[in-house]
Amino acid sequence: MHLHATGRETAGEVLSAMDEAGVSLACILAPFLTPPYSLQDGASLQAANDYAAALVHGAEDRLAGFAVVNPALPGAAAEVERCVGLGLRGLKLVPAGWYPYDDAPRAVYAAAEAHRLPVLFHSGIFIDGRSSRYCRPAYYEALRDSPTLRATLAHLGWPWCDEAIAVALIDRIHGLRPNDCQFRLDISFGPPPPYRQEVIGRAWQVLGAELLLYGSDRFLPCTGADLRRAQSEAAAVLDRLGLSDAEARRVFSENARDWLHARPT
Numbered sequence: 001m002h003l004h005a006t007g008r009e010t011a012g013e014v015l016s017a018m019d020e021a022g023v024s025l026a027c028i029l030a031p032f033l034t035p036p037y038s039l040q041d042g043a044s045l046q047a048a049n050d051y052a053a054a055l056v057h058g059a060e061d062r063l064a065g066f067a068v069v070n071p072a073l074p075g076a077a078a079e080v081e082r083c084v085g086l087g088l089r090g091l092k093l094v095p096a097g098w099y100p101y102d103d104a105p106r107a108v109y110a111a112a113e114a115h116r117l118p119v120l121f122h123s124g125i126f127i128d129g130r131s132s133r134y135c136r137p138a139y140y141e142a143l144r145d146s147p148t149l150r151a152t153l154a155h156l157g158w159p160w161c162d163e164a165i166a167v168a169l170i171d172r173i174h175g176l177r178p179n180d181c182q183f184r185l186d187i188s189f190g191p192p193p194p195y196r197q198e199v200i201g202r203a204w205q206v207l208g209a210e211l212l213l214y215g216s217d218r219f220l221p222c223t224g225a226d227l228r229r230a231q232s233e234a235a236a237v238l239d240r241l242g243l244s245d246a247e248a249r250r251v252f253s254e255n256a257r258d259w260l261h262a263r264p265t
Contacts, residue, residue, distance in 0.1 A: 001027040001256040002120065002154065002188045002215025006034040007048075009220035011055055015062060020224020021231065025257070027120070028056060028220075029092045030068045039096055042073040049079070053086035064260055066090040066120065071105035072098040080111035089260065094122040095134035101142035109146040116150075118259050123153040123164060124190060137164035143182065144170075150259060151183050152213055155190030161199045165206050178210030179258055187234065187251070188215035201241045209247035213255050 003014075003026050018026055030045070030052035031037045037048045049067045056063035067083035069076045069091065080091065091112055098104050100121070112119050121140065125132040137157035143149050157164030164185055171181035185207070191199045203212060216230040231252070238248050 001152075001213050001259070002029070002186055002217045003027060004029050004033065004217070004219045005031045005048075005052055005055060006219055006221075007031045007037065007051060008034075009055070011059055011063070013221045014055070015059060017220075017222060017224040017227055018062065021227035023227060024253075025062055025064065025260075027064045027066055027090065027215075027256070027260070028052060029066045029120070030088075032068045032092075032094070034219075039068070039070050039094060040073075042070065042075065042079075045069060045073075046079060046082075049083050049086065049088065053083070053088055057087065060087065060089075064089045066092045068092045068094070069108060070094075070096075070098075071102075071108045076104075077107035077111045080108055080115070080117070084115045084117070090117050091119045092122075093119055095139070096130060097134070099134050100139045106146070109143065109149055113146055113148045116148075116261060118150045118152065118261075120152050120154055120186065122155070123157040123160075124155045125159060136160055137167050140167055140183070147182065149182065152186050152259065153183065154186040154188060154215070154217075156185050156187055156199055156203060158190035158195075158199070161191065161195075161202070165203050168203075168207055168211055172207060172211075178208065181211060184211045184213050184255065184259060186213050186215050188217035197237050197240060200237055204241060204243065204247075209243060209250045210255060212251045213259065214252045 030048040032039050037044045052065040056065040065088040067088045069079045123135050123137050137160050153164050168183040
């Protein structure tokens with residue numbers, strides 16, 4: 001549920017890698033971290049979203065395209081509407097120059113709610129050294145003003161993992177069923193290896209397997225072996241923690257399908 005397009009891959013390459021790794025469905029994020037695409041350039045993000053729509057076209061049963069918009073730029077909500085027309089099925093939002101509780105993103109949240117688009121948010125530190133001051137997990141509490149928005153906080157909010165778990169816990173405290181909870185946590189990358197088992201284990205113990213989503217966070221094009229390696233590393237952590245086979249299936253597949261409003265094939 002967390003694969004980055006770069007603009008250098010083909011649909012055939014992506015599907016071949018997925019087949020090799022045994023992946024039936026993947027969320028493909030429009031490129032925004034590789035030139036000529038930039039979060040700060042609205043025209044380049046439109047081009048990135050066009051690219052993502054073309055990449056997944058004809059393979060929508062295997063590839064779920066996610067648009068990237070910058071709520072701080074003019075026309076962001078209109079771009080969400082345009083991307084729905086292109087067939088994209090979710091949003092990737094990266095707070096960089098705006099806070100999740102600002103006025104600017106609220107129109108984007110409303111558009112996502114209106115079209116039942118799941119939103120994958122970056123949370124936590126940036127490994128490229130950009131300031132992460134906009135991405136503290138507690139800032140996402142503002143999403144509760146958009147109660148039907150389905151949000152996932154990527155990377156377990158590292159290094160603010162306890163904070164991310166606390167944000168996701170509120171619905172469980174109030175007795176909501178997992179599928180009705182607003183927040184989920186993406187266990188991709190995030191905590192470095194010495195912390196990974198401890199942090200994922202704490203999230204599992206507090207939230208249950210139903211609110212955790214696996215993502216490889218790999219950049220395309222990549223090989224099936226690379227995807228398998230990422231899966232194996234995560235599976236080893238879950239196994240050491242003692243998750244049952246049913247719980248592991250939820251983390252690797254079923255939770256993401258529910259989040260996408262998809263159904264098993």
